[in-house]
Amino acid sequence: MTSSTNGPVGGPAKSYRAWLLSALGVIAVVLVIYYAVTSSMGRNLSSADANAAKGSTIYQNRCASCHQDDGQGVEGAYPPLALSERVAGDPSTLISIVLHGMQGPITVHGVKYNGVMPSTMDVLSDNEVAAVLNYVRSSWGVKLTDKGTVDASMVEDVRKRTAHRVTPWTETELGEQKP
Numbered sequence: 001m002t003s004s005t006n007g008p009v010g011g012p013a014k015s016y017r018a019w020l021l022s023a024l025g026v027i028a029v030v031l032v033i034y035y036a037v038t039s040s041m042g043r044n045l046s047s048a049d050a051n052a053a054k055g056s057t058i059y060q061n062r063c064a065s066c067h068q069d070d071g072q073g074v075e076g077a078y079p080p081l082a083l084s085e086r087v088a089g090d091p092s093t094l095i096s097i098v099l100h101g102m103q104g105p106i107t108v109h110g111v112k113y114n115g116v117m118p119s120t121m122d123v124l125s126d127n128e129v130a131a132v133l134n135y136v137r138s139s140w141g142v143k144l145t146d147k148g149t150v151d152a153s154m155v156e157d158v159r160k161r162t163a164h165r166v167t168p169w170t171e172t173e174l175g176e177q178k179p
């Protein structure tokens with residue numbers, strides 16, 4: 001008697017549970033397909049576009065707090081990258097500055113600075129250093145005196161050659177040796 005009363009009750013409850021499980025399964029599959037499709041669409045961006053986007057994000061996260069969104073810096077405290085001869089010049093010097101930082105007196109666009117820029121050696125990959133420097137060199141109307149594009153293999157090379165470095169560069173050191 002008990003089993004015949006349980007039967008009709010257990011039946012629909014069970015099939016409802018089965019229906020719910022398969023509905024959840026379908027939703028999961030749809031979500032997986034959705035993410036697969038949207039992330040492959042992201043990969044279809046040309047690598048130059050993707051790099052430019054990445055460069056500006058890295059700049060916002062790692063440089064703008066000092067050098068400001070518009071690259072004008074803060075007079076007397078953080079030099080204006082937009083007006084820097086070094087930014088416009090030899091990429092390998094720039095790569096060394098970003099990897100190891102810089103300290104001591106410098107003059108940029110006629111204004112003296114004597115601060116400390118921290119190293120990014122342990123936080124930015126070769127690709128990221130290249131992306132952020134290409135962003136900086138192609139922003140704010142910077143007129144390049146050395147027109148080369150920075151690529152990850154140049155960063156890798158400078159990183160190897162300057163691996164011994166533990167303190168930020170001074171301007172004298174940057175001038176004396178090609179880092």
Ligand code: HEC
Nearest residue numbers: 062063066079084086102103104106108113114115116117
């Ligand atoms: C904590 C503040 C700070 C951050 C963050 C910072 N910098 Fe600097 N940067 C400085 C200071 C200060 C100097 C000047 C150092 C000196 O007085 O010797 C400098 C100098 C420079 C110079 C040399 C400019 C010249 O004309 O000689 C470059 C290039 C540069 N920074 C690029 C960057 C880039 C690119 C980033 C982001 C990856 C960055 N900096 C992040 C503070 C910062």
